[in-house]
Structure formats: C-alpha cells, structure tokens
Amino acid sequence: MSQPILVTGGAGFIGSHTCKLLAAAGWLPVTYDNLSTGHRSHVKWGPLEVGDIADAARLDEVMARHRPVAVIHFAASAYVGEGNVNPAKYYANNVCGSLSLLNAMRRNEIDQIVFSSSCATYGMKQQPLIDEDHPQQPINTYGFTKLVVEHMLRDYQRAYGLRSIALRYFNAAGADPDGDLRENHDPETHLIPLVLAAGLGTRPPVTVLGRDYNTPDGTCIRDYVHVTDIARAHVAALPVLAGQSGMRVYNLATGRGYSVQDIIDRSGVVLGRKVPYIDAPRRLGDPDILVADGKRAFDELGWKPEFSDLDRILSTAAASMTSNALQAEFELA
Numbered sequence: 001m002s003q004p005i006l007v008t009g010g011a012g013f014i015g016s017h018t019c020k021l022l023a024a025a026g027w028l029p030v031t032y033d034n035l036s037t038g039h040r041s042h043v044k045w046g047p048l049e050v051g052d053i054a055d056a057a058r059l060d061e062v063m064a065r066h067r068p069v070a071v072i073h074f075a076a077s078a079y080v081g082e083g084n085v086n087p088a089k090y091y092a093n094n095v096c097g098s099l100s101l102l103n104a105m106r107r108n109e110i111d112q113i114v115f116s117s118s119c120a121t122y123g124m125k126q127q128p129l130i131d132e133d134h135p136q137q138p139i140n141t142y143g144f145t146k147l148v149v150e151h152m153l154r155d156y157q158r159a160y161g162l163r164s165i166a167l168r169y170f171n172a173a174g175a176d177p178d179g180d181l182r183e184n185h186d187p188e189t190h191l192i193p194l195v196l197a198a199g200l201g202t203r204p205p206v207t208v209l210g211r212d213y214n215t216p217d218g219t220c221i222r223d224y225v226h227v228t229d230i231a232r233a234h235v236a237a238l239p240v241l242a243g244q245s246g247m248r249v250y251n252l253a254t255g256r257g258y259s260v261q262d263i264i265d266r267s268g269v270v271l272g273r274k275v276p277y278i279d280a281p282r283r284l285g286d287p288d289i290l291v292a293d294g295k296r297a298f299d300e301l302g303w304k305p306e307f308s309d310l311d312r313i314l315s316t317a318a319a320s321m322t323s324n325a326l327q328a329e330f331e332l333a
Helices: 013-024 056-066 080-085 087-107 141-160 191-200 227-242 260-271 295-301 310-321 324-330
Strands: 004-008 028-033 048-050 070-073 112-118 163-169 171-173 206-209 224-226 247-252 277-280
Touching (some): 013 028, 013 070, 056 087, 070 227, 112 227, 141 247, 191 310, 227 295
Parallel strands (some): 171 224
C-alpha cells in the first residue's frame, strides 16, 4: 500500500506537479489546500482535503485520518509586490501558518518535512553563482518570511528532533510536458506566461519592470527552472530526508541566467510572432541578478535539471496556453 505524504498547497502550480510525480513514484499524495489560489481540478492523483494550515483542529483531523509519513509544505502567499504592501498577510500565512503546521506535526508525531523555500531569501547577489552558504539578506517581505521558516525548522530540529529539507528554488516556469497541468494564477504575475500571452494576443503587451538594472541589457536576470524539475527534486528529497538527522538546504537552479529581454526575444522565436511590450519603472525589492549553483542537490539528492533548457520551458508553457488546434505547433521533439 502506498505511503501517504501530506502536501500542503498541493492544488497549486508546483504542488500539483509534485503530486503527479509522487504518485508515479509510488507515494499517495494527500493534498491539503484552502483553494484560495489552488484549483480543485489540479488534484488528480490522490485525495483532496480542503483546509487552512492555520486551522489546528482541521490539520489534526486530516493527519489522524491519513497518517502521513512526511509533509511537503508549499502552502504560502507568494507575490513579492503584494508582500511589500501587505506584510500582515504574509506574516500570517507564511510564518504563523507554518508554525501551526509544525505544531500539528509535533502533536501527530510526524517528524519529516520538505519545505518549499525560495531564492528570495538571499537578497542581492554577492558572488557570481549563489550557493547555499551565500549570505541570506532578503530585500522583500516574501523572502524574509521564507527565511523565518527556515530558522523555525532549525530550531525545531534542535529542540524536537524534526528532520527537514528546505529547497531554495529559483524561477519556476514551464508546464507539465504531458499536458495534464498548466500554470493558472489569478492574478498572473510570472514573467513567462505574461510574455507568451502577450505574444498570443490574449493579454495586453507585457510590462518590462525596469531597464536600469546592472545587467548587459538593463533588464534583470533570473535562473529559470522547469516546474517538473522542481517537482522531481521534492520527490527525490523524501528518501534522503528519511535517512538523515537535522536540516539540509539545497538550491534548485540551472546555473544559467536569462534577462527579461532574453525571454521576450526567445518567446517570439518559439511563437513565430513578435511579442509586444512596454517599459515601466522597476519594482521595489527586485535584485539585479539571481543565478545559482545547484551542485549540492546533484551531489546529495541525485538531482539535476532535465527539462530546464529555455526552449523547452517556453514550449511546454506555450502548449499549455493554446487551444488543442494550436498545440501541435509547439509539440516537442
């Protein structure tokens, strides 16, 4: 019988992709989601339990029913701009919600968790490639809340013996290559779906937030990782977690960076049409460059990106956004 894994936020973008791969690997993903941003239709590979991570009684009920052997924790508010203007929401959901979850795990004697952290914990880049020992000096509320949870995990390990892995991933992008899942945020703030939608004519021209960054073309540079690769890392973390004590952190990254203008230009090639865009001032809290070293994940988790070349990211994302009649245009070789 498949062992259950409780996946908070499992109806969301990365969570649902992870549930698909958990099921393929022989686990039973139990999605726990309040459906505020997740989608019921994305829960296809295991049961859905509707609930909020702040609801201690509901967490206890679900944990007692399913007896998960571990938790994968995605549930969080995750818009950088929103976090800067509404920090109360981010501290409540990301910090207090995570504390509620950790305490429920203690009450129910679950001592393993994989935490969805973020490159936003690093802040401004201080070395060519960001490794896991890079200083963590977040410059936005979202990144700081993720860093607080990492500290919570360390404290819970020291005091209560919690075993944890924090995955600090860079820009999640792309979509399920099989077409079972797609990116579906409301509002949509991620660059690649906004660029592709502008190119397809289903959204207005994409807004380039800043051309005064310290980069070759003046637009900020990011390390893009295919969502399937990120999901694969969460699955790979489980057997490692079971055999370790303490807390470990891993970057999920390709070591390659692309600027906003690179994404616009390459999307135009993939779509076979020019992507319209307009320029606007930069957004508060955005570093110039975030590109990382993922060697530790390769060495210890056996993980490396397999779907994260830029054309594959753009092609899978484009296929998920087009009608059935157009999907063949973006079929991958």
